[in-house]
Amino acid sequence: EAQVTQNPRYLITVTGKKLTVTCSQNMNHEYMSWYRQDPGLGLRQIYYSMNVEVTDKGDVPEGYKVSRKEKRNFPLILESPSPNQTSLYFCAAWPAGSSNQPQHFGDGTRLSIL
C-alpha cells in the first residue's frame, strides 16, 4: 500500500528545544514537500525536494531546516522552535515527470510549542 508516514503524530514541547519530524514514503517518488496548515490560511509550503540532496525553499521556510539524504526520507527540523510554529504539518510525495501528478499526503503532525 502506498504510504507517507509521519512521526510523531502529536507533540507538545517548549520553546527552544530542537525537534525533528520524520517523513518516509514507500513509493520511490522523487518529489517530497513539507506544508503547514493553519486556520484560514490553507496549506503553505515550507520546503520541497526534487531528489536526493536537492532541496529548495517554499513560501514559509524561516525557522525550518530539511535534508534529503535518502530518497524515501525527508525530515523536517526545527532547531529552535517558537510558539508561532505551533501548527499542523503535512508531508507529501509525488513522482517526477510531469506536474499533473497528484500528491500523496501523510496523516499530519500536530505540533504545540509552549
Next chain:
Amino acid sequence: AQSVTQLGSHVSVSEGALVLLRCNYSSSVPPYLFWYVQYPNQGLQLLLKYTTGATLVKGINGFEAEFKKSETSFHLTKPSAHMSDAAEYFCAVTPTSGTYKYIFGTGTRLKVLA
C-alpha cells in the same frame, strides 16, 4: 504569480441537497487543477484533477468539477450530499511546466445537515 481563491470558508447543505464549492484561479496560462478532501485527523486525499482534455472531470464519491477557462474557475459539485461528505475541501493548482510548485486555496469546510 499563480493564486487560488476558494469562496466561502464554511458551507452548509442539507443531506440530499446539491453541493457546490467554488474555486477560482489566477494564472496567465491555464494550470493543472486539483481538488483534495481532508477528513478529520487525516491527510489530504485526491478527489479529482484536470490536466487536459474533457473539461468536466469526474472524481471519487460522486464528485465532479468543470474547468471553465473563460471564467478561470474549477468549481466542485455533487448532486446529492451525504453525511459522510462532511470534511474540508481544498482546491490546488500547479503550473503545466517549470517549477513543480503546488498552490493551495484556503479551504472550504463542508457541513452536511440531517
